[in-house]
Amino acid sequence: MVNLALAWAEAYTVQHPGVPIAVTGGGSGTGIAALINGTVDIANASREMKPEEIAEARAQGIEPVEHIVARDAIAVVVHPSNPVEGLTIPQLAAIFTGEITNWREVGGQNRPIVLLSRESNSGTYVYFLEQVVRQGDKESEALFSSDTLLMPSSEGIGNEVRQNPNAIGYDGLGYVTSDQKTLAVSRGEGEPYVKPSVETVNNTTYPIARPLYMYTNGPPSGVIRDYLEWITGPEGQAIVQELGFIPLQRR
Amino acid sequence: MRLPFKRGRGEELHWGEFAIESFVRVAGGSAIFLVALIFFFLLREGTPAFWEVSFDNLLSTRWYPTFGFYGILPLLYGSLLVTAGATLLSVPLGLAAAIYMREVAPSWVREILKPLIEVIAGIPSVVLGFLGMGVVAPVVRRWLGLPTGLTAFTGSIMLAYMALPTIVSIAEDAIDAVPKDYRDGALALGATHWQAIYRVVLPAARSGILMAVMIGLGRAIGETMAVMMVTGNAARMGREWAALFRPVRTMTATIAAEMGEVAQGSTHYHVLFAVGMVLFLITFAINGVASIIALRGAPRRGGQWIR
Numbered sequence: 001m002v003n004l005a006l007a008w009a010e011a012y013t014v015q016h017p018g019v020p021i022a023v024t025g026g027g028s029g030t031g032i033a034a035l036i037n038g039t040v041d042i043a044n045a046s047r048e049m050k051p052e053e054i055a056e057a058r059a060q061g062i063e064p065v066e067h068i069v070a071r072d073a074i075a076v077v078v079h080p081s082n083p084v085e086g087l088t089i090p091q092l093a094a095i096f097t098g099e100i101t102n103w104r105e106v107g108g109q110n111r112p113i114v115l116l117s118r119e120s121n122s123g124t125y126v127y128f129l130e131q132v133v134r135q136g137d138k139e140s141e142a143l144f145s146s147d148t149l150l151m152p153s154s155e156g157i158g159n160e161v162r163q164n165p166n167a168i169g170y171d172g173l174g175y176v177t178s179d180q181k182t183l184a185v186s187r188g189e190g191e192p193y194v195k196p197s198v199e200t201v202n203n204t205t206y207p208i209a210r211p212l213y214m215y216t217n218g219p220p221s222g223v224i225r226d227y228l229e230w231i232t233g234p235e236g237q238a239i240v241q242e243l244g245f246i247p248l249q250r251r
Numbered sequence: 252m253r254l255p256f257k258r259g260r261g262e263e264l265h266w267g268e269f270a271i272e273s274f275v276r277v278a279g280g281s282a283i284f285l286v287a288l289i290f291f292f293l294l295r296e297g298t299p300a301f302w303e304v305s306f307d308n309l310l311s312t313r314w315y316p317t318f319g320f321y322g323i324l325p326l327l328y329g330s331l332l333v334t335a336g337a338t339l340l341s342v343p344l345g346l347a348a349a350i351y352m353r354e355v356a357p358s359w360v361r362e363i364l365k366p367l368i369e370v371i372a373g374i375p376s377v378v379l380g381f382l383g384m385g386v387v388a389p390v391v392r393r394w395l396g397l398p399t400g401l402t403a404f405t406g407s408i409m410l411a412y413m414a415l416p417t418i419v420s421i422a423e424d425a426i427d428a429v430p431k432d433y434r435d436g437a438l439a440l441g442a443t444h445w446q447a448i449y450r451v452v453l454p455a456a457r458s459g460i461l462m463a464v465m466i467g468l469g470r471a472i473g474e475t476m477a478v479m480m481v482t483g484n485a486a487r488m489g490r491e492w493a494a495l496f497r498p499v500r501t502m503t504a505t506i507a508a509e510m511g512e513v514a515q516g517s518t519h520y521h522v523l524f525a526v527g528m529v530l531f532l533i534t535f536a537i538n539g540v541a542s543i544i545a546l547r548g549a550p551r552r553g554g555q556w557i558r
Contacts, residue, residue, distance in 0.1 A: 029514075
């Protein structure tokens with residue numbers, strides 16, 4: 001979500017020149033670690049803080065407060081020439097654990113499947129693992145197949161999906177470009193197949209969607225509170241939509 | 252030992268000389284001191300891994316650090332495979348280029364080639380990584396009919412490209428150091444140009460050439476960015492014959508990709524430093540072998556040992 005955080009910071013500093021905002025990327029874990037170490041005011045994260053991270057923060061005298069600032073959907077992407085239109089979550093789980101290794105088994109051509117994933121420091125990785133590979137089962141110990149290619153960036157995934165007809169990858173909807181084909185996803189056999197879009201994420205019919213968080217130390221005050229209010233307000237949420245993420249629903 | 256002052260009878264103190272000598276001494280000493288500090292730091296951060304994680308786990312073939320599987324064998328395997336591939340590609344090419352430049356090419360060609368080859372050494376590895384990802388990987392996939400072009404072999408190509416300037420310039424110096432008498436002698440005895448190169452010049456320059464190979468290797472195994480971008484980073488131990496044409500995850504890429512994320516002092520953090528220790532030991536061994544070769548070969552190159 002570094003793109004989003006950068007866009008917010010840029011737009012906000014133009015309107016409020018007196019408020020300097022510096023944004024650094026590196027994955028949710030990096031941001032949370034920085035919050036725990038007290039080096040940042042706001043940690044952006046695309047996953048909830050883990051209980052041990054909260055405990056560690058409290059040990060450092062930091063009380064993390066959670067704010068939902070936008071929503072995101074994970075799109076499953078393939079090469080544009082791939083004839084497969086949709087997959088169920090159990091099928092995706094079987095593909096990413098290495099049980100299904102040929103596109104033929106899910107209605108495609110006779111081609112080997114090449115699995116692409118983000119690196120394990122990405123919040124997207126953790127979310128996809130929990131929701132898709134483990135199908136939301138907390139007891140599950142399923143892991144990505146050891147043949148999965150771990151790409152250090154969204155650009156790495158996009159680049160391989162664009163040129164390799166064997167590839168299947170996943171990434172935040174905001175990072176998917178039009179030269180990749182997004183698959184419709186179904187919760188299971190017999191359930192409807194839904195393509196990710198602003199509507200389907202807002203009405204929660206698209207199964208792989210998640211909130212995006214900002215964490216502050218204690219309830220925000222002063223400029224940080226103003227900034228968070230601006231983000232969850234209409235101007236901040238317009239930027240969310242512009243970047244392909246999904247704006248918060250008005251309560 | 253020579254003292255910095257009181258050099259001769261009745262001589263004044265040479266303060267300028269003393270200052271320069273001290274400066275050089277401190278600079279030289281600090282280089283050693285810094286290496287020792289790095290090694291100490293690696294040891295301090297890395298050794299806890301060996302009692303936090305069981306040896307069975309460390310020597311397993313599963314690397315899922317987020318879930319407590321710290322098998323470093325696939326990473327070691329990945330690094331060695333990519334480096335071996337790079338050696339196979341770069342050594343014949345680098346050696347041939349060095350021989351051509353020193354023994355065959357007219358001097359104006361050499362004057363153009365030498366700086367050009369040195370320019371290759373200056374290309375940042377991220378740039379090469381992009382090139383590898385966008386251009387080389389698709390070609391490798393299509394031409395070899397592989398499931399994906401992000402393979403150990405693609406990494407080897409990029410590394411060979413990076414090690415090439417080192418190998419060429421050191422091997423060229425080694426060939427250049429062979430006395431001209433050797434060539435003249437061989438030619439006078441009726442050897443052809445190629446026979447003189449192959450039978451006389453190359454054996455005489457052997458130690459320098461070996462050193463070129465070892466230093467090139469040392470550079471290749473420690474390279475990170477380009478390798479991370481083109482090898483696919485899948486921590487797997489391929490037992491099949493074609494493992495070179497499958498994705499791998501190297502030690503350097505693992506450290507680079509994961510170090511930014513880990514909580515300081517966690518098991519994962521210590522294991523990453525332990526991986527760094529293994530890498531350090533390997534490069535240390537390679538450089539050590541290179542130095543031994545250089546020391547042993549030195550007198551022969553001067554031409555004193557005529558057999």
